[in-house]
Amino acid sequence: MLFKNDNLHLLDYWRVLSKRRYAAIIVFAFIVGIVTVYSFVATPVYKGSAQILINLEKNPTMTFSEGDVAYLQMKDSDDYFRTQIEILNSRGFADKVVKKLLLDKNPYYLEKKSKPDNGMINKIKDTVFMLFPGRTKPDNPFPESLAQREIDPELVDIILSEMRVETGKEGNIIKIHYLSENPNVAVAMANGIAAAYIEHNMYIRIKPFRDAVEWLSARMVELRAKVESSERTLQKYKEERGIASFETRENIIAQKLQELVSEVVRIEGRRQEAEIRYNQIKSVIDSPELLATVPDVMNNLVIQGLRIEELRIKKDISELSEKYGPRHPHMMKIVSELNTVQKNLVEEARKMLSAAKTEYEIAKSRETSLKRALDEQKQEFLDLSRKSIEFNVIAGESESNKLFYEMLLKKLQEASLSSGINISNAQIIDNAVTPKSPVSPRRGLYIFLAAIAGVFGGVFAAFFVDYLDDTIKGQADVDSILGLPFLGLVPAAKGTGPLYITADPRSVMAESFRTIRTSVMLSSVEKPPKVIVITSTFPKEGKTTIASNLAVAMAQMGERVLLIDADMRKPYIDKVFGMDNSIGISNVIARHSDFPDAVRTMPDFPNLSILPGGRIAPDPSELLSSSLMKDLLNGLRDRFDRIIIDSPPLNAVSDPLILSSLADSVIMVIWGGVTGRDVVKKSMQSLKGVNAKILGVVINNLAMSKRDGYQYYYSYYSYSEGKGIEKTV
Numbered sequence: 094m095l096f097k098n099d100n101l102h103l104l105d106y107w108r109v110l111s112k113r114r115y116a117a118i119i120v121f122a123f124i125v126g127i128v129t130v131y132s133f134v135a136t137p138v139y140k141g142s143a144q145i146l147i148n149l150e151k152n153p154t155m156t157f158s159e160g161d162v163a164y165l166q167m168k169d170s171d172d173y174f175r176t177q178i179e180i181l182n183s184r185g186f187a188d189k190v191v192k193k194l195l196l197d198k199n200p201y202y203l204e205k206k207s208k209p210d211n212g213m214i215n216k217i218k219d220t221v222f223m224l225f226p227g228r229t230k231p232d233n234p235f236p237e238s239l240a241q242r243e244i245d246p247e248l249v250d251i252i253l254s255e256m257r258v259e260t261g262k263e264g265n266i267i268k269i270h271y272l273s274e275n276p277n278v279a280v281a282m283a284n285g286i287a288a289a290y291i292e293h294n295m296y297i298r299i300k301p302f303r304d305a306v307e308w309l310s311a312r313m314v315e316l317r318a319k320v321e322s323s324e325r326t327l328q329k330y331k332e333e334r335g336i337a338s339f340e341t342r343e344n345i346i347a348q349k350l351q352e353l354v355s356e357v358v359r360i361e362g363r364r365q366e367a368e369i370r371y372n373q374i375k376s377v378i379d380s381p382e383l384l385a386t387v388p389d390v391m392n393n394l395v396i397q398g399l400r401i402e403e404l405r406i407k408k409d410i411s412e413l414s415e416k417y418g419p420r421h422p423h424m425m426k427i428v429s430e431l432n433t434v435q436k437n438l439v440e441e442a443r444k445m446l447s448a449a450k451t452e453y454e455i456a457k458s459r460e461t462s463l464k465r466a467l468d469e470q471k472q473e474f475l476d477l478s479r480k481s482i483e484f485n486v487i488a489g490e491s492e493s494n495k496l497f498y499e500m501l502l503k504k505l506q507e508a509s510l511s512s513g514i515n516i517s518n519a520q521i522i523d524n525a526v527t528p529k530s531p532v533s534p535r536r537g538l539y540i541f542l543a544a545i546a547g548v549f550g551g552v553f554a555a556f557f558v559d560y561l562d563d564t565i566k567g568q569a570d571v572d573s574i575l576g577l578p579f580l581g582l583v584p585a586a587k588g589t590g591p592l593y594i595t596a597d598p599r600s601v602m603a604e605s606f607r608t609i610r611t612s613v614m615l616s617s618v619e620k621p622p623k624v625i626v627i628t629s630t631f632p633k634e635g636k637t638t639i640a641s642n643l644a645v646a647m648a649q650m651g652e653r654v655l656l657i658d659a660d661m662r663k664p665y666i667d668k669v670f671g672m673d674n675s676i677g678i679s680n681v682i683a684r685h686s687d688f689p690d691a692v693r694t695m696p697d698f699p700n701l702s703i704l705p706g707g708r709i710a711p712d713p714s715e716l717l718s719s720s721l722m723k724d725l726l727n728g729l730r731d732r733f734d735r736i737i738i739d740s741p742p743l744n745a746v747s748d749p750l751i752l753s754s755l756a757d758s759v760i761m762v763i764w765g766g767v768t769g770r771d772v773v774k775k776s777m778q779s780l781k782g783v784n785a786k787i788l789g790v791v792i793n794n795l796a797m798s799k800r801d802g803y804q805y806y807y808s809y810y811s812y813s814e815g816k817g818i819e820k821t822v
Contacts, residue, residue: 109559116558117551124550128543137531138272141279143287144523147265149173174260177267180297181258181290187249189293194285196252197245201278206247256286266522276528283525295517309505316498323491330487346473353467360463364456371449378439378446399438406431563770565763571790574770575777578616578789580760581609583639585796591638591669594645595697609639609791610646613760616788622757623730625788626659628740628749630776634764635793637665640739648701652734655692657704659752660741661713664706670695677707681725682716688725702733717751726755743776753785760788765795 110117149170180186196202243249257270269290271282410427417424565571568579583605586593593602614621627640637660644656657678658666667674672693680686681704693703710716729736738756740749753759759780763773780787 110552110555113555113558117555119551120554121544121547121551124547125540125543128539132534132536132539135534136274138274138533139276139279139528140270140272140532141276141281141283141525141528142268142270142523143283143521143525144261145267145269145287145290145519146522147174147177147267148518148520149265170265174265174267177294178258178260180293181256181267181269181286182253184243184249184253186289186293187252187256188243190252190286190289191244191248193289193292194282196248201275202248202251205251206245252282252286255282267519271525272532280525280527284521287521287524291517291519291521294519298517306505309501313498313501313505316494316501320491320494320498323487323494327487327491330484346470350467350470353463353470357460357463357467360456360460364453364460367449367453367456371446371453374442374446374449378442399434399441403431403434403438406434564766565768565770565773565790565792566766566795567792570770571792575773575790577761577777577787578612580612580616580789580791581605582765582795583609583635583791583793585794592641592645593638594642594649606639606642606646609643610650612789613643613647616758622786622788623734624726624736624738624756625758625760626738626740626749626752626756626785627760627762628753629742629762629764630744630768630772631764632663632742632745634742634762634768636742636762637669637739639760639762639791639793640737641666641669644701644735644737645698647735647737648698651700653700653702653732654735654737655702655704655729655733657736657738658706659717659738659748661706661710661716661748662741662746664709666703666739667705670698670703672703672705674705674707677705679707679710679713679716681707682719682721683710684721714747714751717748723755743779744772750779750783750785753780754783756785758786758788761790763790763792765792767794 191197255272257272259268259270260266261268269283269286271279271286273279273282406427410424410431413421413424413427419425565574567582571577571579584601586600586602589596590602593600594606595603597603613625616622627636627643629636637658640656644654648654656666658664659678661677661679664674664677667677670693672695676686676691678691681688681691686707688704691704691707693705695701695703716722726736738752740752743749749759761773761776761780777787
């Protein structure tokens with residue numbers, strides 16, 4: 094299947110279309126034929142068209158306005174036009190058209206209403222309703238006065254089905270089209286609907302203002318009471334808390350809080366620096382030789398001087414030690430000076446340690462004090478925030494009520510003024526005229542579109558049929574779907590068989606078996622398989638033909654080949670070679686006959702020995718799984734170069750699984766274009782379950798045409814036969 098391959102080329106698509114061309118042609122002919130017949134039998138339909146201009150300029154006397162933005166009208170022109178189209182297509186407007194044009198008394202529409210609709214869609218609906226009748230209509234629990242009744246629902250349905258509304262390509266234009274079998278009716282209805290829309294548009298523009306006046310008057314009374322109540326509540330809250338302005342108090346506290354945070358950050362930094370300095374001096378105070386590693390110690394001028402003096406004395410000791418011994422007075426004196434300098438160095442370092450500790454403790458105490466003050470300031474700020482929240486809620490409610498009251502008062506004044514002015518923003522600019530020709534059916538266009546749809550439908554049908562085909566048809570399917578080596582392909586052919594390799598050695602069929610032989614030989618160069626089981630998923634897939642021809646092909650190479658018919662239920666190799674089947678493998682395993690008596694040799698097939706199936710055994714599986722069968726094969730390995738076993742199909746019995754476990758490898762035969770991939774996969778899983786080594790797959794009996802990729806291969810070999818022209822199989 095094309096869609097189940099990973100690497101696709103344009104040639105692959107063309108091959109699918111070529112192979113499934115009949116499906117594509119049928120779909121194409123069906124679509125074009127149906128549309129063509131409809132184009133010639135359909136009733137002509139005429140169209141009347143009227144155009145209406147919509148003025149979207151805002152009228153200050155007709156609009157609730159908030160600045161320059163419409164308050165109760167559409168704010169976007171596209172939304173406005175979509176709304177008008179929905180109004181024109183509504184049942185309510187269609188009912189007004191029926192009333193305005195008195196269609197319930199018009200003879201044309203009374204006759205049209207009495208005629209049944211013979212359209213295809215309605216016929217299908219009627220058929221479905223007959224097959225599946227609807228439920229009984231439930232009783233209406235509400236009084237009839239609450240239901241808005243139409244003057245004639247059937248006429249409303251007719252108008253909605255025959256009216257079309259669209260917006261113009263440019264400008265504020267709405268086009269109203271009416272379709273009818275009578276051109277005069279199409280014109281009259283288009284103009285009548287346009288006039289009804291003008292009247293309806295004026296009504297729906299004025300009605301909101303009149304409703305608004307009534308609603309606003311009632312709301313004003315309620316809102317005035319709410320404003321007075323919220324003002325009293327706000328004043329009472331201020332008096333109870335003793336706060337004139339929360340905002341000023343919050344600003345003062347927030348400023349103090351910010352100053353404290355900054356001071357805490359600064360003092361915390363000083364404390365950390367003092368702590369680091371103190372810890373550094375403390376860590377080396379007991380090791381004078383490490384004092385030089387602390388930058389603060391070495392930056393001390395006194396320590397620098399002592400350090401210089403220490404280095405000078407050490408230099409003098411070094412020079413004098415070359416002249417005097419350690420107990421010489423000069424040496425003892427200068428050593429005493431060195432000890433004094435080092436002692437002073439340590440004492441100075443301890444003074445620095447004490448000063449660093451004092452600085453650290455002062456900074457730490459200051460930090461603790463500031464953090465305590467910061468926490469107190471935070472708590473005060475939070476308390477004020479909680480109070481301000483309550484205040485803001487009360488004040489916000491009061492301010493909102495006042496603003497809403499002022500806004501409603503203004504709108505009430507505007508609505509009162511606008512409700513008394515009758516102005517429409519729509520007018521007819523183009524009345525409908527009698528059409529000269531029908532708009533439907535458009536035969537040329539319909540047939541052209543049908544042809545395009547037929548092409549696409551045919552292509553889709555071709556690929557869909559190919560997608561449904563899940564059979565194995567070639568090497569690409571074997572590689573991508575099964576993931577097994579491809580040993581060769583045997584095309585479907587008419588000729589002398591089933592021993593095609595000897596019937597016509599130069600034929601395409603003979604060459605296909607030699608190709609399979611080569612693939613088997615090259616499957617393992619170091620140690621080719623000696624015992625090969627040939628099986629298939631279903632009967633009649635050609636495994637016996639493959640086994641027989643492969644055995645003859647290997648014997649022609651000079652190998653000693655033994656062909657065993659292990660299908661003891663339906664042996665067939667004896668019929669292929671025309672020999673007696675009274676004694677065979679079943680007799681040898683059951684020890685009713687010796688191997689030399691059962692094996693056959695034929696003069697026409699040198700190097701080939703054949704062990705037929707023998708008499709039909711009552712339980713072949715038991716014979717094949719016995720130790721006698723295993724011993725027989727082990728003994729035959731030394732006497733023959735190749736042993737080919739023709740086994741029963743996998744889906745029928747368990748014999749192939751038993752033989753596969755005894756053989757070196759298994760060849761799977763698949764009927765090309767017939768056997769499905771799922772069943773083949775299941776067969777492969779069965780073989781893998783017994784640890785059988787699958788040598789590869791042979792596709793047999795594959796029907797090909799000139800459009801198949803393998804055709805070039807077989808045409809080449811047919812041409813090589815010396816016939817002078819290509820011969821396809």
